[in-house]
Amino acid sequence: MNIFMGVPTFQNLLFIFFFFLFTISGKTDGAGPAGPDDECKPIRCKHNGPVIRFPFRLRDRQPTHCGYPGFELSCTADKENSTVLELPRSVKLLVKNINYKNQQIQVYDPNMCFLRQILNLNISASPFQFPFIYELESFIIFNCSSGYDYYYGLISCLSNHDYKIIAKPYKTETSYWELSSCKKMLDIPSVPDFIIYDYNQNIPTSLEWSKPMCAKCEAQGMECVLDRNSSLATQTKCLYIPKHSTSAGKSRKLVITGIILCSFLLVLVGIGIYRLHSTNKIEKENRQKIEKFLQDYRDLKPTRYSYADIKRITNQFKEKLGQGGYGTVFKGRISNDVIVAVKILNNFKGHGDEFINEVGSMGTIHHVNVARLVGFCADGEQRALVYEFLSNGSLEKYIFSADGLGQRQSHSLGYDKLQDIALGIAKGIDYLHQGCDQRIIHLDIKPHNVLLDQNFIPKISDFGTAKLCSKEQSAVSMTAARGTMGYIAPEVLSRNFGNVSHKSDVYSFGMLLLEIVGGRKNIDVNVDNTSQVYYPEWVYKHLNKEEDPGMGIVEEGQFKIIKKLIIVGLWCIQWYPVNRPSMNKVVRMLEGDENDLVMPPNPFASADSSKRSSTALKRPMHSALEIISESD
CATH class of the missing domain: 1.10.510.10 (Transferase(Phosphotransferase) domain 1)
Structure with missing residues (x-):
């Protein structure tokens, strides 16, 4: 019986059983195809690369009918074996991910200089376009002399010691730019502004396609493929798996199915007896993992305290840290390891908006340079905010001298x-x-x-x-x-x-x-x-x-x-x-x-x-x- 240990649930056993039945019934005896061509099955350039399937095809490894026109991908010849998307005018971009559900592909420039590619790209001649969520903007590219030292718009990856390339948004006024030593090169219409500047060159850019639309096929559990019988080269269809078999084949399948069913029932009885007398260790571990996750998740969100909890945490407001226009701050302790600062708000009726702003904005913030809101109190007329305790206090006392003359x-x-x-x-x-x-x-x-x-x-x-x-x-x-x-x-x-x-x-x-x-x-x-x-x-x-x-x-x-x-x-x-x-x-x-x-x-x-x-x-x-x- 030890060979069956680790099978956790009855549902999993049913899945295995129906998987065998499907495997057998899905086979044919040569009377016709069982589904899409094997040569068109999903493929990758490398084991962790994006999956390539219709409407994309892998050039030189899959025939043309495996993909939609204009959706060709290739693999690089180097050891990285990366996936490459080639666009009009010899623009080659590496592919990071393909989202077939949203019909988007993430690409980036291998040399971290997307603007060099944009100079040659004719996006309208490709089947792709920038997603509507991007804010598109037109730019003017200038070639400036080496002495040009203005900070804004410099494109480092296109510049060298002889000249500097800058990008100026078309909508900004030229009078704000010092362009006397610059010569206009070209206009770049309607591109996302964030891919122009240096600090975003290593961020993948999304492109999307509107044709072909294969969502209907996938919703019905079918394959979306080119209709090779259509006179239109771009016509697609939904392909289902036909069931072709002879009477002899059906009989053979019934015999095999009967044997599998009997074997399965015997195994099921044995597993049932074993599970009646054993503790499911895996299920128990899974429950513990879930409980730990829920506890950790609760710890990330601010806790709501009662006013009695606030008095206990601050030891009856024993240690005062400071006082401001909106309230008084006391030192508190939630546990031996967690020290907090508790701000008791004055006149909560007059500062209801401030309280809502504080909890609403800080409750979901988790950043090393933003104070963490541990919890809050909204108990009757009492309002309080519980923060992490920061032992060195405010920056104010470290930068302002007592005499105000600037000498620290x-x-x-x-x-x-x-x-x-x-x-x-x-x-x-x-x-x-x-x-x-x-x-x-x-x-x-x-x-x-x-x-x-x-x-x-x-x-x-x-x-x-x-x-x-x-x-x-x-x-x-x-x-x-x-x-x-x-x-x-x-x-x-x-x-x-x-x-x-x-x-x-x-x-x-x-x-x-x-x-x-x-x-x-x-x-x-x-x-x-x-x-x-x-x-x-x-x-x-x-x-x-x-x-x-x-x-x-x-x-x-x-x-x-x-x-x-x-x-x-x-x-x-x-x-x-x-x-x-x-x-x-x-x-x-x-x-x-x-x-x-x-x-x-x-x-x-x-x-x-x-x-x-x-x-x-x-x-x-x-x-x-x-x-x-x-x-x-």
Whole structure:
């Protein structure tokens, strides 16, 4: 009986039985074909490569009737044995995956330079097109001299020391680009914008096809093949498996089927007796795995606590960590190993929206640079939020000195660690903008809302003012200005500057970044020199003239970090959202070399200054700022 151990269920035994019956009954005696040609059966270039079947065929290994016209694939001759899709004008792309259900194929350039392929691609001459979910945009390709040093649009894989190739979106104004040393090469119409730039060259691109439509055949359990009897070369049909057999063949099958049935019944009786007297070890292990998974899954989602639980966790609110406008924070302990910070919200009726925003946005976020919401309390009139405990507190106490003059105390962090913290904050904001199912716009990025763990890894917190929107939205609606003065983007205060969007967080991050560098509030009326009251404008003037930005005596390596952080911060606080980089680009700027960065346009140029650069956007007068009042 040991030979039957490991057969877990009666259903599996029935499957084996009917599999044998199907195998025998599916055979023929030469009277006709049993199904599609064997030469057209699914195939791969390598064991873990994508499955190749109709409408695709493998060139040189399958005849033409095995595939639909224009759907030829091939295998590379190297040791990788990759799958290749060839498109018009000799464009060859490697295939990562084929989704026959959604009729999409994922491809990428083997040399990580998709734009080189796009220059030759005539997508309209192929049976494929870009999926409708992609945002298509037209670009103009320029060939610029080697002295061209503008940051935007550079295509590194097409450039060398003799010339530089840049891509400019067709819809952007040419006046914002320095193109005097450039020559237009060609136009690229209607392509996804993300495949143009360097940082996306290793990401597979999806193409889809609309013909042939084989979904009906597959829904009926049939094979979709070319109709070789049709006068049309592209006509398809659904193929079923015919049953042809002679009387003698049927009799032979009945005898074999009877033998198998008797054998199966004997085995079934033996298995039944064995299972009555044995414990199903496999089933037990499976149940344990499921229980463990469910427990782990519950641990990933915030837990709802009662107010009695909150009092127990905080030991009757014994240890107070701090107090703010929205509530008081206490230290708590869920278990010996899990220490938390519990924020008791004041006046929950007035802050219901903040509570919903906090739980709704943070409940599904799991990122190393975003504070984790462990749980919440909504018990009667009591509201509380339970966060992971971050032992080093907020970033604010490490960057602002007591006298406000920008001289850091001896216990503060060095510039190397501050650069790591700035990069971590940028990655956290980029995750909120691009990594979640819905885009989360924080709208209150400031040092007080950045917490540091025991290793000084930054984590963004306090989502009470956050807005959720789809990634396709270019703007969000607001009935009142949100955030903290000094960090609020201009468009949040007045629509004269544009619409509120994820670029508003970029502005706030830029102001935070300049405070990290300066070690002081950006607006400080206590400084000795009145020209230093507004630090961003003061440091821009000094850095633009290649003067000391006022950091004191620092090493050369530290000065490079200071210069990089200042330039990135000044790019982020451009007055108009369209001139600010995305957080994804900010991350790449912080990770890159400071020598690759260029000074941004002056964001502080007044409308009547004739000495400013002609490319700098003008800053509207303060009288145009009109605070929008809350209406709901």
